[in-house]
Amino acid sequence: MAHEKARVLIVGTGGVGTMSAYALEQGGKAEVTAVMRSNYDAVAKHGIDIDSIQYGNDIRGWRPTQIRKNVPDVAAEGLAPFDFVLVTTKNIPDVSPTVADIIEPAVTPNKTAIILSQNGLNIETGVVARFPTNPIISSVSYVGATEKSPGKILHDDPDVQKIGPFTNPNISDKVAEDAAKRYIAVYNPHGKLDVSFDADVRRVRWRKLVYNASFNPVATVLRMDTPRMRMSRHVIDDLVRPIILEIIAAATACGVTGFPEKLEESVIRADPVDTEFKPSMCQDVEKGNLLEVENIVGEPLREGEARGVPMPTLRAIYGLLKGLQLKAKESKGLWEPKFTEDNPYQ
Amino acid sequence: MAHEKARVLIVGTGGVGTMSAYALEQGGKAEVTAVMRSNYDAVAKHGIDIDSIQYGNDIRGWRPTQIRKNVPDVAAEGLAPFDFVLVTTKNIPDVSPTVADIIEPAVTPNKTAIILSQNGLNIETGVVARFPTNPIISSVSYVGATEKSPGKILHDDPDVQKIGPFTNPNISDKVAEDAAKRYIAVYNPHGKLDVSFDADVRRVRWRKLVYNASFNPVATVLRMDTPRMRMSRHVIDDLVRPIILEIIAAATACGVTGFPEKLEESVIRADPVDTEFKPSMCQDVEKGNLLEVENIVGEPLREGEARGVPMPTLRAIYGLLKGLQLKAKESKGLWEPKFTEDNPYQ
Numbered sequence: 001m002a003h004e005k006a007r008v009l010i011v012g013t014g015g016v017g018t019m020s021a022y023a024l025e026q027g028g029k030a031e032v033t034a035v036m037r038s039n040y041d042a043v044a045k046h047g048i049d050i051d052s053i054q055y056g057n058d059i060r061g062w063r064p065t066q067i068r069k070n071v072p073d074v075a076a077e078g079l080a081p082f083d084f085v086l087v088t089t090k091n092i093p094d095v096s097p098t099v100a101d102i103i104e105p106a107v108t109p110n111k112t113a114i115i116l117s118q119n120g121l122n123i124e125t126g127v128v129a130r131f132p133t134n135p136i137i138s139s140v141s142y143v144g145a146t147e148k149s150p151g152k153i154l155h156d157d158p159d160v161q162k163i164g165p166f167t168n169p170n171i172s173d174k175v176a177e178d179a180a181k182r183y184i185a186v187y188n189p190h191g192k193l194d195v196s197f198d199a200d201v202r203r204v205r206w207r208k209l210v211y212n213a214s215f216n217p218v219a220t221v222l223r224m225d226t227p228r229m230r231m232s233r234h235v236i237d238d239l240v241r242p243i244i245l246e247i248i249a250a251a252t253a254c255g256v257t258g259f260p261e262k263l264e265e266s267v268i269r270a271d272p273v274d275t276e277f278k279p280s281m282c283q284d285v286e287k288g289n290l291l292e293v294e295n296i297v298g299e300p301l302r303e304g305e306a307r308g309v310p311m312p313t314l315r316a317i318y319g320l321l322k323g324l325q326l327k328a329k330e331s332k333g334l335w336e337p338k339f340t341e342d343n344p345y346q
Numbered sequence: 347m348a349h350e351k352a353r354v355l356i357v358g359t360g361g362v363g364t365m366s367a368y369a370l371e372q373g374g375k376a377e378v379t380a381v382m383r384s385n386y387d388a389v390a391k392h393g394i395d396i397d398s399i400q401y402g403n404d405i406r407g408w409r410p411t412q413i414r415k416n417v418p419d420v421a422a423e424g425l426a427p428f429d430f431v432l433v434t435t436k437n438i439p440d441v442s443p444t445v446a447d448i449i450e451p452a453v454t455p456n457k458t459a460i461i462l463s464q465n466g467l468n469i470e471t472g473v474v475a476r477f478p479t480n481p482i483i484s485s486v487s488y489v490g491a492t493e494k495s496p497g498k499i500l501h502d503d504p505d506v507q508k509i510g511p512f513t514n515p516n517i518s519d520k521v522a523e524d525a526a527k528r529y530i531a532v533y534n535p536h537g538k539l540d541v542s543f544d545a546d547v548r549r550v551r552w553r554k555l556v557y558n559a560s561f562n563p564v565a566t567v568l569r570m571d572t573p574r575m576r577m578s579r580h581v582i583d584d585l586v587r588p589i590i591l592e593i594i595a596a597a598t599a600c601g602v603t604g605f606p607e608k609l610e611e612s613v614i615r616a617d618p619v620d621t622e623f624k625p626s627m628c629q630d631v632e633k634g635n636l637l638e639v640e641n642i643v644g645e646p647l648r649e650g651e652a653r654g655v656p657m658p659t660l661r662a663i664y665g666l667l668k669g670l671q672l673k674a675k676e677s678k679g680l681w682e683p684k685f686t687e688d689n690p691y692q
Contacts, residue, residue, distance in 0.1 A: 326567065
């Protein structure tokens with residue numbers, strides 16, 4: 001019965017957001033409102049085409065329950081409150097409006113649970129502060145999904161997520177945990193998906209960073225796919241491996257311990273050797289997009305260094321990413337160089 | 347009188363080599379044979395056009411005494427021996443034939459002095475070993491000269507050189523020093539040029555590396571000009587400054603001491619802020635050329651690390667340059683990736 005379905009708003013409907021929209025509607029327990037920007041017109045006209053490793057290669061003209069161009073203002077528009085707001089946008093706090101600013105009109109105090117499906121550390125800080133009465137939930141996603149052109153999705157790695165509550169001083173552990181489990185029940189009602197609860201959000205996030213702070217930014221700086229990276233002794237031994245070890249040391253200093261012995265070896269060999277895969281940030285630099293520098297590299301670096309962990313390799317990569325970010329900002333008209341002696345440091 | 351002129355062979359006649367050819371012929375004490383490759387046909391037909399900050403913007407159709415397509419084989423061709431062989435090629439020992447291999451046919455034992463006008467450390471090693479009876483001379487050049495198209499040279503920074511003998515176990519200090527001074531007398535007979543003797547070759551070379559191992563490779567990885575680098579706090583503080591300090595520490599460990607206090611500050615502000623200058627290696631990466639990785643970055647890194655100096659920032663940059671070198675090799679057909687599990691490390 002439709003009135004029993006959970007109302008879910010998805011903000012950021014690229015590849016990952018679209019596959020969540022599809023999974024949520026497929027499960028039969030949710031009705032999804034999807035906020036679309038660049039792809040709104042294409043989807044309004046033709047719907048969404050999906051070639052999916054999980055749902056088949058013949059999904060054509062699909063639409064979620066509702067699509068919108070803007071984040072709804074629930075109070076002003078007199079809408080029923082959303083049970084869940086799922087955020088799958090990129091996180092670029094050094095440039096863009098914050099997630100809290102973007103979603104604020106759609107969040108009903110004491111009601112809406114907010115799921116942040118974004119990479120890296122400390123993504124919840126501003127959201128926890130802005131919405132003290134709302135549960136804030138972490139989703140760490142391993143899905144592979146890319147929007148090849150507006151409304152055309154290639155879904156080439158299964159939808160795997162680890163979901164749990166962020167640490168939140170405003171909300172009791174029980175309330176936060178219940179909200180996370182409720183979301184999983186809505187997302188994965190038949191238990192068919194590998195979308196499961198994991199209470200140890202910090203561990204899940206640091207674990208993903210072992211790959212995501214090493215291969216991802218090094219691929220970005222080199223504009224190189226992961227098999228070629230593995231063919232270069234120097235790229236592995238001078239960059240990827242040291243960063244992995246620095247991340248593990250930082251996690252350990254933060255109390256996240258017990259990673260397997262020789263984790264670096266399995267991470268180095270995790271990607272298939274016969275697929276010329278470029279990690280997401282590398283795809284971004286090649287498209288001239290802004291980069292998710294701060295949560296994926298800056299925050300683990302600051303967490304580790306604040307605890308006295310030497311992280312010189314990640315520090316160097318961070319400096320390079322910030323340089324590339326400045327170039328991306330300039331190309332988008334968000335920064336202008338000034339060729340004068342009073343050096344305007346950025 | 348022509349028969350008293352020194353016979354000079356120049357191998358590598360791009361911007362720097364051409365300006366040396368011009369200076370040598372202008373001085374009246376040398377007759378130059380220039381080995382040209384990609385620019386031979388253009389120069390044979392039209393000569394060389396030079397827009398020069400030192401010699402005027404109207405040099406048109408100039409030619410040295412002789413131009414050749416190949417390094418002469420002095421013995422086989424029955425030529426008079428060369429007094430000097432000046433090498434101004436790039437140094438890419440990880441890919442190309444060695445300098446010793448290239449110049450061997452033109453070197454007459456006990457007679458020819460070899461001048462290496464190339465950047466970085468340990469460029470003389472193979473040459474000293476191959477030519478035990480020949481003086482080997484270092485030129486560290488600060489000229490700005492670029493071949494804009496075949497035979498068209500823009501000379502925009504004056505010809506400044508520091509010249510001295512390399513350490514050479516086979517040759518007495520006196521003989522080596524005399525050869526260096528003889529070369530200066532031929533190059534700069536009227537004392538008009540800032541081309542002078544400096545016996546402390548190691549110091550001169552490490553001093554140039556303070557800039558050349560920091561700004562040059564970081565600009566290369568970022569594909570960014572030096573004023574924009576200075577506008578980025580992260581590029582300076584996370585990369586350029588740490589590398590400068592690592593280079594100074596490595597030099598110190600090698601016994602090259604007494605650099606000025608706060609040298610890093612003056613090096614960081616050395617380039618003009620209003621000229622969008624990209625260092626040579628950055629120009630190379632943008633053209634898809636092979637990079638001078640080993641002598642400019644690899645050798646100072648190995649010298650420092652062998653003496654226990656921590657150089658993590660330069661180590662990371664070295665790994666990135668080797669990754670970029672692999673891409674350049676692939677694009678030139680010098681390396682082919684193999685997408686198999688028996689990972690062929692390069």
